Every structure is written in structure tokens, then in C-alpha cells.
Amino acid sequence: MKKSTFRLSETDYETIQRYFLDNFALILPSDITDQKLSRIELLCRDERIEGPLNLLTTNTRNDVTRGLSKLISIFTINHTDFFREQLHFDFFTSEVLPNITSDTPSIIDNDIRIWSAASSTGEEPYSILMAMIDFFGDDYWKLNAGVLATDIDKEALSKGINGIFRHSKVKKLSRKKISKFFSRLNDREYLIDERLRKEILFRWLNLNVTKFPMKNNFHVIFCRNVLQYFPIDIRGQIVQKLSNCLLKNGYLFLGISETYIMEQHDLRRVGPAIYQKMN
Ligand SMILES: C[S@@+](CC[C@H](N)C(=O)[O-])C[C@H]1O[C@@H](n2cnc3c(N)ncnc32)[C@H](O)[C@@H]1O
Known part of the structure; x- marks a missing residue:
């Protein structure tokens, strides 16, 4: 995969980490990978927004918007299997x-x-x-x-x-x-x-x-x-x-x-x- 040139400032990533912790109880890793950065870049382009912070809306109790839902998919770990354990x-x-x-x-x-x-x-x-x-x-x-x-x-x-x-x-x-x-x-x-x-x-x-x-x-x-x-x-x-x-x-x-x-x-x-x- 091509190395992403898209950058997210430390403070912006901290805002995303805090948001995921407060809303979904998810502890995000301390560093963000290039692969995730590329996916965020694509997402911002698709949603026609300047940066991912624009996706952080308040109602996460009953549902989430399409853009936020795509951001969630970037960070969740979905590993699973049939008859796991x-x-x-x-x-x-x-x-x-x-x-x-x-x-x-x-x-x-x-x-x-x-x-x-x-x-x-x-x-x-x-x-x-x-x-x-x-x-x-x-x-x-x-x-x-x-x-x-x-x-x-x-x-x-x-x-x-x-x-x-x-x-x-x-x-x-x-x-x-x-x-x-x-x-x-x-x-x-x-x-x-x-x-x-x-x-x-x-x-x-x-x-x-x-x-x-x-x-x-x-x-x-x-x-x-x-x-x-x-x-x-x-x-x-x-x-x-x-x-x-x-x-x-x-x-x-x-x-x-x-x-x-x-x-x-x-x-x-x-x-x-x-x-x-x-x-
Ligand atoms: C590693 S998978 C586990 C799948 C399956 N239960 C298993 O054991 O194979 C973890 C799942 O938890 C979901 N998840 C993470 N935070 C969540 C939350 N706050 N509410 C509901 N699901 C969440 C993720 O989206 C992901 O699909």
C-alpha cells in the first residue's frame, strides 16, 4: 500500500481517542498506523469534509451517522471465527x-x-x-x-x-x-x-x-x-x-x-x- 501523506495532528488524534473512550468505551492505540491514516483520508474525501473531527457528533446512544460509522469501522478490531473457543x-x-x-x-x-x-x-x-x-x-x-x-x-x-x-x-x-x-x-x-x-x-x-x-x-x-x-x-x-x-x-x-x-x-x-x- 502507498504510504499516506495525509497527516493528523497529535491534538486531533487525542480528540478522537477521547471521543471513542467517552462514547464507546474503546481505548484506541497510542499511535495511528499509515493504513488507518489512508482510510481516514479517503473517508474525508468521500464525505467532503476537511478532517475527521467533523464526524464526531453527539448522539451515539441510538445510532450514528454514515460518516461516523465509517470512522468506527476504521478503529474496531473485528477478528472472529466460526466456533471460536x-x-x-x-x-x-x-x-x-x-x-x-x-x-x-x-x-x-x-x-x-x-x-x-x-x-x-x-x-x-x-x-x-x-x-x-x-x-x-x-x-x-x-x-x-x-x-x-x-x-x-x-x-x-x-x-x-x-x-x-x-x-x-x-x-x-x-x-x-x-x-x-x-x-x-x-x-x-x-x-x-x-x-x-x-x-x-x-x-x-x-x-x-x-x-x-x-x-x-x-x-x-x-x-x-x-x-x-x-x-x-x-x-x-x-x-x-x-x-x-x-x-x-x-x-x-x-x-x-x-x-x-x-x-x-x-x-x-x-x-x-x-x-x-x-x-
Ligand atoms: C474482536 S470482535 C469479537 C467478535 C466475537 N464476539 C468473537 O468473540 O469472535 C470485537 C467486536 O466488538 C465490537 N465493539 C467494540 N466496541 C463496542 C461497543 N462499545 N459496543 C458494541 N460493540 C463494540 C467491535 O466492533 C468488534 O466487532
């Missing part, structure tokens, strides 16, 4: 799904509410869904279930909505899963089955808000590999808000490297970075 999916099918469906007399009485918070490009919510379909078999389609997938990065959300994934990612799945859930588009890409795409509701949501807007609580929340980018005090506040959104005995999955002391949030550890709501 496989042992979480083993626990999900061996413990969580049997437990949350054990009290209902018939399969159709099950209303299963699952939230993938910080879902990035969709591999996590689609993995949850594939695990559920494999677990319930054809009965899955009789359930009142589905997955809510949220993120602050709209480009990542669009990728999830489109459901097109690179061969290099899909090839890590078993052949059985690939033939059951994907069709091949070309040498490089696969498309996830339309039936699965319809089961996931992708929405923009900032985790750093005072209260989450959901009306009903969840059986399971996955909020993995995002808290590590936030300041420690904010991590605790977000875990408390996530805990408030869980049903009694519901489960919270964090990233494997993100283990915290949870008793203060009414959560008890039941597996590696897996917590259950006590009250």
Missing part, C-alpha cells in the same frame, strides 16, 4: 440447551432468547444457530427461537446480514456443516443458507450506554472478546448491565481470556469464562 459451544450444547429446555413439556413451548453482543461479522451468531439446529434437529424450526446480534460497527453488521464468508474461514468447518448450511458462490466465497440468515436479527448497539433497550430478558448472552478493549471500571458496569438482561439461571459467556470476579453481579462461574445468573 470451541469449548464454549461444547458447553452450550451439553449443558445450556438441555437446561433451558428441561422445564417445558413440549418443544413448541420453548421460547429461547439468545443475544450475541459484539457479534462482529456474524460468525459467532451463525455458530450459535448452527449449534442449535444440530442440537434440536428439525424440531428447531418449531421453536420460538432466534438470535439477536449487535455491534457498533455497521460494516461488520452488513457482512453478517449478507452472509457471505471467505473460503479460508468456512473451510475450517466440518464437511457435514458446510454442505448442510452453506452453498458455494465461487472459488473464494460461500453463502450461508437463507433460512439461517432469517433467524438472526442484526442491529446496531453500543454496549457503552446507561441502559440496554431490550424489553425481554435473555436465556443466554455471548459477549466475548470485546470487554478487553474497555477500561476496567467500564467492564464491570457492562457486566452488571448484561447480568440485568439475563433471566434467572440464564448464562453469560465472556471471552476465554476475560475472567472476572462475578459474585457482585449475581453471577456464579460454571465453566471457563461462563457464568450463570443466580437470582
